[in-house]
Amino acid sequence: MKKQNNYDGSIIYNELQKDIKKQKTMIFVSGFSFFIVLMVIIPMAFWLFFGLLARADLPFFDHGLASMASNTKMFLLPYNILLIFYFLVMYYKDKKLHLENEEHFKKSVRYFFLALGVAILPFLFTNHLLLTITYFVFFILTIYHLSFTYYDTELQKAYNIHSHLYRSEDLGWMSSMGIIDNPFSVRDDINRAKGFVQVSTLGFDLILLFINMIVKSIVFSYGIRYKNYIQESARLFDFILEEDLEIEYSKFSVPSKVILESLGYVSFRDGKIVLYEHGETISKLAINKEQK
Numbered sequence: 001m002k003k004q005n006n007y008d009g010s011i012i013y014n015e016l017q018k019d020i021k022k023q024k025t026m027i028f029v030s031g032f033s034f035f036i037v038l039m040v041i042i043p044m045a046f047w048l049f050f051g052l053l054a055r056a057d058l059p060f061f062d063h064g065l066a067s068m069a070s071n072t073k074m075f076l077l078p079y080n081i082l083l084i085f086y087f088l089v090m091y092y093k094d095k096k097l098h099l100e101n102e103e104h105f106k107k108s109v110r111y112f113f114l115a116l117g118v119a120i121l122p123f124l125f126t127n128h129l130l131l132t133i134t135y136f137v138f139f140i141l142t143i144y145h146l147s148f149t150y151y152d153t154e155l156q157k158a159y160n161i162h163s164h165l166y167r168s169e170d171l172g173w174m175s176s177m178g179i180i181d182n183p184f185s186v187r188d189d190i191n192r193a194k195g196f197v198q199v200s201t202l203g204f205d206l207i208l209l210f211i212n213m214i215v216k217s218i219v220f221s222y223g224i225r226y227k228n229y230i231q232e233s234a235r236l237f238d239f240i241l242e243e244d245l246e247i248e249y250s251k252f253s254v255p256s257k258v259i260l261e262s263l264g265y266v267s268f269r270d271g272k273i274v275l276y277e278h279g280e281t282i283s284k285l286a287i288n289k290e291q292k
Helices: 009-053 063-069 077-093 102-119 128-150 155-160 187-199 202-223 227-242 254-262 277-286
Strands: 173-175 178-180 266-269 272-275
Touching (some): 128 187, 227 277
Antiparallel strands (some): 173 178, 266 272
């Protein structure tokens, strides 16, 4: 039995062309704007990360130790101690959550061991600047994925991540220099470690978000130059509306999907397809006359 076609592909294609003509300039300008903002966010992200790192003053790590090791071949060792402490704090915060976000935890462990490996390379290589840059790339990636392992929460719940509210003394002693370690308590060390893992990667999240938007803008601008990608987008949207389960959506090209996402037709996220309001409007226009 021939499958009934409920939507007119030619109407979808025509509407797609109209939307491309209306929105292509705005999407290009948005992509350029994201690039400008990204140039501001990148230094701010590193400032936030290393600014919070400068506040690290834990039982087995302080800046005096880092200073003493700075002129030796073990100048990266204090930061390894810091990473180990972060892992222990987050693990004992919740002993099961790393199993739920296992992919991020595995990446965090992988980058952690790479950081440990780089820390012993000064005994083999003398370029300390290159080793330091390489080390902190792995250091940042370790904390970033550790953050996603334990703080992968919905935005509306992010304000209440911790099980209790902090008091000022929970984060250390206050002075004109800011938060400093309380030598008679470990609680402030643990809470500052949690806070660092939670907050320090915020800037890098924004960097990835804006890079994703910029890349999509570039792919969109490239895709609309070729008629075959526009036709493929219309065909893909038709299949989605028809709920054709026999079609493998993964076989469609990236530009065809980006065109639909950029124009606000659908979203492809985590293997799920979400129909946007504008996509629903187009679907009503494309219903075959026999179905109306």
